[in-house]
Amino acid sequence: MKPILRALALMAFATLALAACAHVDPSIVNPTKVYRDAPVEKSKLAVSVKPRNKLNESPSALMYPFWVSQKMENTLLVGRELARLVHQTWTGEAAFETLVYDPQLIYRGPEQAVSVARRAGADLVIVGIVPYLYTGGSIDSTAVTLQVRIYETRGGTLLLSMDQSARVNARLTQDWILFDLHTRLSDSPLAEAMASIARDMAVPIKSWMPPTDEELGFADSSQAMTRGILASGSPLAGPDDGDASRGMVAGLLDTAGKGAKRANNSLKLKVEFDVDSARIREESYGLLNELAKALKSDALKGRKVVLSGHADSDHTREYNQKLSERRAASVKAYLAERGGVPAELMRTEGHGETRPLVPNTSKANKQRNRRVEVRLDN
Structure with missing residues (x-):
């Protein structure tokens, strides 16, 4: 023993x-x-x-x-x-x-x-x-x-x-x-x-803190963008969410189901445009250059993608719908002309203000909703 x-x-x-x-x-x-x-x-x-x-x-x-x-x-x-x-x-x-x-x-x-x-x-x-x-x-x-x-x-x-x-x-x-x-x-x-x-x-x-940009699907590097696009493949689904905005604390007290979308099935990008314009600001060139690098990577080369534009709730729905379409088209033009991505591999669409990620109750949230999404085109 x-x-x-x-x-x-x-x-x-x-x-x-x-x-x-x-x-x-x-x-x-x-x-x-x-x-x-x-x-x-x-x-x-x-x-x-x-x-x-x-x-x-x-x-x-x-x-x-x-x-x-x-x-x-x-x-x-x-x-x-x-x-x-x-x-x-x-x-x-x-x-x-x-x-x-x-x-x-x-x-x-x-x-x-x-x-x-x-x-x-x-x-x-x-x-x-x-x-x-x-x-x-x-x-x-x-x-x-x-x-x-x-x-x-x-x-x-x-x-x-x-x-x-x-x-x-x-x-x-x-x-x-x-x-x-x-x-x-x-x-x-x-x-x-x-x-x-x-x-x-x-x-x-x-x-129960608000979701981070990463949790919502935003990315700013080509590696992260590649992962986000590869994880996509289907369009966002769901009814119009135009009335999703609510107060900061009100969301805690209401039941789930009417809140803003938390979908993460596509890459999100905070592309900055001039006010009420589809002209891309220079500070977003680096972001789009990273996107072009991702789309030309071995993992995504030759794959077709959809570029969808989104807007916040400022202005009318009709105005935001057209603006989102024009902004998606501007991103496609930049990627084709400056990024070297074949134009035939990209198609665009706009959703206006109908699919907010977060309530349009603050400047930061509105910026998140004024986004461009990228997903595989199956």
């Missing part, structure tokens, strides 16, 4: 020695000491309220200092620092495009927080409650529970509710016959626990 235990001990020792978080202090006389960083042990993230749909536009969010409900000294200061840790983590994770943290605010309930955020011009307000906190520093275990609530400021609706607990244990020395395993606490286990919770909570937050 002893050889088996010895082998297991050696395997455990080797595993720990190879781990990035382990430090080995070898000894000939005494058992070798192996040190590892104390891991953050967490409960499963509980999400009790979440949005039904993605946001239509990137929101601006105001974040409050956390409210520490447990009786302790300097609760306001502690709450400010805990919120700062989460804010720093979410900023690094790009959970929000605009996230403002005001450490001078004092949480006095959701109604007051919503009102303050609304007056500040924020679309969302983030509040956090810490019902349990024990800090053992670098000598004892640390435990914290965090409850985060995110409200929209237009009507005060609770959009997202998340709860999670984390603990960093200070374990005693473990004897593995050939070596002793010592758990090593960091200088700030509470910061590690809060950052770990914040990273978990960033996942559901990012899941």
Whole structure:
């Protein structure tokens, strides 16, 4: 039996020695000491309220200092620092495009927080409650529970509710016959626990943020364009979506089905044209040159494609329909005359404003809808 235990001990020792978080202090006389960083042990993230749909536009969010409900000294200061840790983590994770943290605010309930955020011009307000906190520093275990609530400021609706607990244990020395395993606490286990919770909570937050250009199918390099075109092959389907525009937060509260299209079965390009014109701006030449390179690549050489023009909701439908057709034709002419793509391999069509990718509720969204799409012509 002893050889088996010895082998297991050696395997455990080797595993720990190879781990990035382990430090080995070898000894000939005494058992070798192996040190590892104390891991953050967490409960499963509980999400009790979440949005039904993605946001239509990137929101601006105001974040409050956390409210520490447990009786302790300097609760306001502690709450400010805990919120700062989460804010720093979410900023690094790009959970929000605009996230403002005001450490001078004092949480006095959701109604007051919503009102303050609304007056500040924020679309969302983030509040956090810490019902349990024990800090053992670098000598004892640390435990914290965090409850985060995110409200929209237009009507005060609770959009997202998340709860999670984390603990960093200070374990005693473990004897593995050939070596002793010592758990090593960091200088700030509470910061590690809060950052770990914040990273978990960033996942559901990012899941209902507006889709990125890449997710919508936009590309700006010949390699990415080639992949997008090869993945296409069928035209966009669906009824007229002219009434898809809605408010930023309204999309979260409505049922799915009437929202803008999220179809990704064709390559999307942000080709810039002069205002109310089919004349391509010089800043888009590089983009179209990349498209020409993709169409002449080994993967697409000789393949027929469709160039379809799209418009935002400005002007009338009749005007936008004709404008989208003329812009698609301009792209074809550029690719043939300057890009060296055979004209007979390209055909054009226009869809006007009838197939928006996103609601026409902002300048950025309108730019996404004023696009040219490329797909294989089957």
